Amino acid sequence: GEKEKVDLNKLIDEFLRLAYHGLRAKDKSFNATLETNFDPKLGEIEVVSQEIGRVILNLFTNAFYAVNEKQASSSTDYKPTVSVTTKRLKNSITVAIKDNGNGMPERIKEKIFQPFFTTKPTGQGTGLGLSLSYDIVKAHGGDLKVESKEGEGTEFIIHLPTNTKTRQFGLL
Numbered sequence: 001g002e003k004e005k006v007d008l009n010k011l012i013d014e015f016l017r018l019a020y021h022g023l024r025a026k027d028k029s030f031n032a033t034l035e036t037n038f039d040p041k042l043g044e045i046e047v048v049s050q051e052i053g054r055v056i057l058n059l060f061t062n063a064f065y066a067v068n069e070k071q072a073s074s075s076t077d078y079k080p081t082v083s084v085t086t087k088r089l090k091n092s093i094t095v096a097i098k099d100n101g102n103g104m105p106e107r108i109k110e111k112i113f114q115p116f117f118t119t120k121p122t123g124q125g126t127g128l129g130l131s132l133s134y135d136i137v138k139a140h141g142g143d144l145k146v147e148s149k150e151g152e153g154t155e156f157i158i159h160l161p162t163n164t165k166t167r168q169f170g171l172l
Helices: 008-026 049-072 129-139
Strands: 002-009 031-038 043-048 082-087 093-098 144-149 153-161
Touching: 002 008, 008 031, 008 043, 008 049, 008 082, 008 093, 043 049, 043 144, 049 082, 049 093, 049 129, 049 153, 129 144
Parallel strands: 031 082
Antiparallel strands: 002 043, 082 093, 093 153, 144 153
């Protein structure tokens, strides 16, 4: 893919809705609150949009999976929520995708970016999503971090520089 200027807020919003409606197509009973906090000053950023879109879609899909799992095992007062926040900083932007699912234990957090590691049951995921997402963000000169508290939820934070070149790589 070629780098192009992309309205990241618009791209993120599209993939948020795509992931949500994709899960609802499989499970009509699923509902979640979607919260967006888009920085209006984010503007455009040069990225390979298909690759960054794949990362965003993967993170949203995982977030919806997490809140759906928690909802299936929780009381009726649980309100599944997935939120996204974008922020322009001096030389970078951040995208934070947060869910109020079950979170993950420390021993899992250490492994989630490893190829083929998955916490999902057989047939539910290959364990390549987060590994590839990590590689794509790194190839864009950025960083992908995770913060999670068991029982409370998970937040993935993407940092992308606004002034560096994208490395070429042949993953996708």
